[in-house]
Amino acid sequence: MAQPQQTVLITGCSDDGIGYGLALAFQQRGYHVFATARNTDKMSKLKDLPSVTLLALDVTEKSQIGAAVDAVRSHTGGTLDYLINNAARNHFMPILDEDLDRTRALYETNVWGPVAVTQAFAPLLIPAKGTLVFITSISGYLNVPYMGTYAASKRSIEIIAETLRLELAPFGVGVLSVVTGAVKTMGQTYFGDFRLPENSLYKSIEEIVAAMARGEDGVERMELMTYSNEVVSRIIQGATGKVWYGCHAESTRHGTSHLPTSVLDAGAVKGTGLDRM
Structure with missing residues (x-):
C-alpha cells in the first residue's frame, strides 16, 4: 500500500521570499504543500504547481488561522507533518525614532502571530509526531544599528521556539530553529521610500540608513534555492534544536561566542554612518 503523501504548511510564501523557496523545495520532493500568504495573488509562482494548495493567512487574524486549520484538516483527515513559521515583517529604524504603535504591530506579526499559528496547528502536529520549524535570524545575535527592534522580535520567537x-x-513533536543569515529575497525591495523623522538625531546620515534598509550595503547574500534546498534537507532529516544557514551564519555563530564585545561593536558600526558621527 502506498504511503500517504506527507504535508507541510508554510507561512509567508509570497513570490521570491524564503517561504516561496521552501515551498518549492518541498513540492519538488513530493510533499503536499499548503502555501500561505496574506494575499494569495502574491503567490503567483506557486499557484499552478501540482500538490500545492494556496491559502490566505494573515498570522495576526484569528479567523484566518482557524480557516487554514479547517482546510488542512479537511485535506489530511486531521494531521500535519510539518509546520514552518516563516512569515515576518522586516523593519529598519533607530530605536530613538521608533513609532511604538508600529513596533507593537511588528511584534504581533513576528512573535505573537507564529505563537497563535502554533497553538492552532498543534492538535494536527501531535498525532503526526510532526516537526515545528521557526525561521529566525542572525540579526538576533548581532547588534546591528537600525535593526534593533526587528532583531529583538526574531530572537524573541527563537527563545519561544527553544522553550517549545x-x-x-x-x-513526540520536534522543534527546529533555522538561524538564517543573508539570503537573496524580495525583502530588500520594501524600503524604497524609507525616511527618518524630521527631528531624528540621525538625519544627517539618512541616506546611509536608507541604503542599508534597501540592501545596498555590499553584504553577500546566498541564492534563495541554495538556502531553501539545504534547509528542507535538514528539516526532513529530523534536525531539531538550532541550525545555522545562509551567508555569514556560521561566522556569526562562532564570532558571537568567542569575540570580545569591543570587536563585535567595531564591526557592527562600520559603514553605518555612526562611525562618521
Missing part, C-alpha cells in the same frame, strides 16, 4: 522544543518533546 522542551514542552512538545513529551508529545
Whole structure:
C-alpha cells in the first residue's frame, strides 16, 4: 500500500521570499504543500504547481488561522507533518525614532502571530509526531544599528521556539530553529521610500540608513534555492534544536561566542554612518 503523501504548511510564501523557496523545495520532493500568504495573488509562482494548495493567512487574524486549520484538516483527515513559521515583517529604524504603535504591530506579526499559528496547528502536529520549524535570524545575535527592534522580535520567537522544543518533546513533536543569515529575497525591495523623522538625531546620515534598509550595503547574500534546498534537507532529516544557514551564519555563530564585545561593536558600526558621527 502506498504511503500517504506527507504535508507541510508554510507561512509567508509570497513570490521570491524564503517561504516561496521552501515551498518549492518541498513540492519538488513530493510533499503536499499548503502555501500561505496574506494575499494569495502574491503567490503567483506557486499557484499552478501540482500538490500545492494556496491559502490566505494573515498570522495576526484569528479567523484566518482557524480557516487554514479547517482546510488542512479537511485535506489530511486531521494531521500535519510539518509546520514552518516563516512569515515576518522586516523593519529598519533607530530605536530613538521608533513609532511604538508600529513596533507593537511588528511584534504581533513576528512573535505573537507564529505563537497563535502554533497553538492552532498543534492538535494536527501531535498525532503526526510532526516537526515545528521557526525561521529566525542572525540579526538576533548581532547588534546591528537600525535593526534593533526587528532583531529583538526574531530572537524573541527563537527563545519561544527553544522553550517549545522542551514542552512538545513529551508529545513526540520536534522543534527546529533555522538561524538564517543573508539570503537573496524580495525583502530588500520594501524600503524604497524609507525616511527618518524630521527631528531624528540621525538625519544627517539618512541616506546611509536608507541604503542599508534597501540592501545596498555590499553584504553577500546566498541564492534563495541554495538556502531553501539545504534547509528542507535538514528539516526532513529530523534536525531539531538550532541550525545555522545562509551567508555569514556560521561566522556569526562562532564570532558571537568567542569575540570580545569591543570587536563585535567595531564591526557592527562600520559603514553605518555612526562611525562618521
